[in-house]
Amino acid sequence: MRIDDALAWANGELQASSSSDLDAKVLLCHVLDKPTSFLFAWPEHELDDTQKNTFIDYVKQRAKGKPVAYITGVRDFWTLTLKTSPVTLIPRPDTEVLVEQALLCASTFKSKTLDICDLGTGTGAIALALASELPTSHVLGVDFVADAVELATQNATLNRINNASFRQSNWFDSVGDAKFNLIVSNPPYVETNSPYLQQGDLRFEPDSALTSGEDGLEDIRNIIHLAPSFLVDAGALLFEHGFEQGQAVRNLFVQRGFSEVKTVQDYSGLDRVTLGYWKI
Incomplete structure (x- = not known):
């Protein structure tokens, strides 16, 4: 899963939220331990399996309403x-x-x-x-x-x-x-x-x-x-x-x-x- 694909998928999962785009970026930056600028500079960057699974888990937690700050800590x-x-x-x-x-x-x-x-x-x-x-x-x-x-x-x-x-x-x-x-x-x-x-x-x-x-x-x-x-x-x-x-x-x-x-x-x-x- 590439960064751009991950964000597109997350926005679909979080469509009920008015802050879905921001939430997805914050969660992905936390998983990658990178600044937001990295997402824009390297949209083709591939997540490894651990990163992919962690990101999917985080997005599903957010989709259920759990605050981003509690997910990332x-x-x-x-x-x-x-x-x-x-x-x-x-x-x-x-x-x-x-x-x-x-x-x-x-x-x-x-x-x-x-x-x-x-x-x-x-x-x-x-x-x-x-x-x-x-x-x-x-x-x-x-x-x-x-x-x-x-x-x-x-x-x-x-x-x-x-x-x-x-x-x-x-x-x-x-x-x-x-x-x-x-x-x-x-x-x-x-x-x-x-x-x-x-x-x-x-x-x-x-x-x-x-x-x-x-x-x-x-x-x-x-x-x-x-x-x-x-x-x-x-x-x-x-x-x-x-x-x-x-x-x-x-x-x-x-x-x-x-x-x-x-x-x-x-x-x-x-x-x-x-x-x-x-x-x-």
Whole structure:
């Protein structure tokens, strides 16, 4: 089977998916351990039997709906390559907006040595992206799931990041009396009965990392209530949230006493990140 034949076959198998062409290329690049440019430069390249059988298996898994990131076990995020696992959410491009906003907040501090906390760190994507951009700061990532903490630690090693550490904790429960300049979180924010849970990749991702009560705001509400005890003066709290939750999250910030509260849109122009400062 040649590369061009393999891609044509895969597109036929994945025809129900709007991303079939991209999925096929990502899977084949992973099997060949080659960049996308190789597929275009060498369409006549023959797959050996092992590569062919592995690619067929991967495509059949994807045809059943399994996310590409769970099939390959990796996902690129920011400038990093991260291991993935079904125990955590798959890092998504829109979450990079949260990283961008956190870096803007970081730039407002005179000190170059900041303490940052990432709540519900999962793969460690947010924590590690911030740590890579702020090498003189320290980032603590916490997660309730022990396997997620182990995965994030592996991703720190994989990306040679030494200024991030990870700890098992139910939000702030195991943080002690630490104080942070920035607290960031991509918490569960999907409504428990949301129809989106039965669509696409969400069918395979852990509900515990997705849902948060009837309105999807249970965890955000809890974090906003607790966060001031763990922020320095003029410290910032930032969330990723659902595209219809911007106003509700802003209201929660204001009611708790945060200032300079604002919502930032993602790359599709939808509300995605809301932030506020404590005692500025």
